[in-house]
Every structure is written in C-alpha cells, then in structure tokens.
Amino acid sequence: MTVHATEAAPARATDTAWTPACPSARLRPDDGVAVLLPGGRQAALFRTRTGELFAVDNIDPFTGAAVLARGIVGDRAGEPTIASPLLKNVFSLRTGRSLDDPAIALDTWPVHDDGTTVRIDTRARTRMEGAP
Known part of the structure; x- marks a missing residue:
C-alpha cells in the first residue's frame, strides 16, 4: 500500500512540519507503508510489535528500488531493523x-x-554522519 502524504493541518499548532502519512489503524505492527512525501521523496513507515514508530528512506541504496516498505521487520540484539526484500541487506x-x-x-x-x-x-530528516 502506498499512501500519499499531503500538506494538511499540523499535529499541533506549533508543529507545522508534521505531514499526515496514514490513518493510525492502517499501520499494523511489523508491516510497512510506503509514503510519498511532499517534494517527491519516499519514506517507508513502520510500527514495531512494541509499538515504536519509524520512518526511513523507501529507496534501497544497494539496488535503487523503492521496496523497503515491503521489507522484513526484525530485531538484532535489541535493535529494531528492516531487511530489504531484494538482497536482504539489514538497516537499523x-x-x-x-x-x-x-x-x-x-x-x-x-x-x-x-x-x-x-x-x-x-523537515527533521536525519542523515548519519559519513553516509553517502
């Protein structure tokens, strides 16, 4: 499922950068949702079994394919992970x-x-230091 995020009312009056991604009920534990963000970027949105929420790039940097929302949610030594469905590369x-x-x-x-x-x-995108 791909959800198109649109500019709409913010989550709180002072948080103008919060973009609606999907209804809460549609994001089930261990499933991913692809979200088209304003400006054409894609995010993969996840809810873990413990209820934590994460958004990462949907584009797999090893293949260039927009597939991470369809990846396998897991855990490595307590670190929540997503494994690409193509080459099985794992990301925190x-x-x-x-x-x-x-x-x-x-x-x-x-x-x-x-x-x-x-x-x-x-507006609060984070890129790891040293990453391309």
Whole structure:
C-alpha cells in the first residue's frame, strides 16, 4: 500500500512540519507503508510489535528500488531493523545505518501518532554522519 502524504493541518499548532502519512489503524505492527512525501521523496513507515514508530528512506541504496516498505521487520540484539526484500541487506530503524555495510545509511524522520493519524516530520530528516 502506498499512501500519499499531503500538506494538511499540523499535529499541533506549533508543529507545522508534521505531514499526515496514514490513518493510525492502517499501520499494523511489523508491516510497512510506503509514503510519498511532499517534494517527491519516499519514506517507508513502520510500527514495531512494541509499538515504536519509524520512518526511513523507501529507496534501497544497494539496488535503487523503492521496496523497503515491503521489507522484513526484525530485531538484532535489541535493535529494531528492516531487511530489504531484494538482497536482504539489514538497516537499523533507529539510525538508518546499514548493519551489513556501515558506510551506507538511510535517511530517517521523526514519527508521531496522535491516535488518529500517523505523521512524519518532513523537515527533521536525519542523515548519519559519513553516509553517502
């Protein structure tokens, strides 16, 4: 499922960067949702079994394919992860860092669920230092 994020009312009056991504009920644990962000970027949005929310690039840097939202959500020594469905490269959902090649990292964004809508802070993108 791909959800198109649109500019709409912010999550809170002072948080103008929070972009609606999908209804809270549609983001099930261990499933991913592809989100088209303003400006044409793609994010892969996840809710883990413990209820944590993560947004990372949807583009697999090893293949260039927009597939990470269809990846396998997992855990490595307590670190929540996503494995690409193509080559099975594994990334930390917290940092975006590849656990297979530390020189590679995905961008990440803060995520918020207000109980009705899951939102991504599109202005607060994080890129790991040293990543291409």
